Every structure is written in structure tokens, then in C-alpha cells.
Amino acid sequence: xxxxxxxxxxxxQRQRARQRERDRLRxxxxxxxxxxxxxxxxxxxxxxxxxxxxxTVSAPSPSSGPVTP
Numbered sequence: 001x002x003x004x005x006x007x008x009x010x011x012x013q014r015q016r017a018r019q020r021e022r023d024r025l026r027x028x029x030x031x032x033x034x035x036x037x038x039x040x041x042x043x044x045x046x047x048x049x050x051x052x053x054x055x056t057v058s059a060p061s062p063s064s065g066p067v068t069p
Contacts, residue, residue: 003011033039 029039
């Protein structure tokens with residue numbers, strides 16, 4: 001089944017909208033990093049795991065202060 005021109009245009013519009021969303025998210029992240037410092041990659045991974053399957057990965061939160069042994 002061949003795609004119609006209208007279908008092809010709708011796909012292209014959705015792709016452009018997703019790209020604008022990614023660009024805007026990148027801008028928001030850059031602004032937040034300028035204001036609050038760089039992203040804690042361990043915290044990002046912990047949140048991804050939580051969102052993905054409800055498990056937690058132990059990572060100190062930036063607000064909890066230094067970890068002492």
C-alpha cells in the first residue's frame with residue numbers, strides 16, 4: 001500500500017513537531033544547567049530506572065549534601 005501525499009505530509013509535520021519539542025527541551029535543559037549547574041548523571045539514571053520499571057538505583061540527591069562513609 002503506497003502512502004498518499006496527505007499521509008506523507010502528516011508524517012512530515014509530526015516529525016517536525018517532534019524535532020521542535022526536542023530542540024525546546026534541549027534549550028530548557030541548557031537554561032537549567034546555567035542556573036543550577038550540570039546535570040547529575042547518576043540521578044538521571046536513577047530516575048530513568050524508576051520511570052522504566054519502578055526500581056530505584058541508589059544515587060545521592062544533590063540536596064542531601066556530601067555522602068560520608
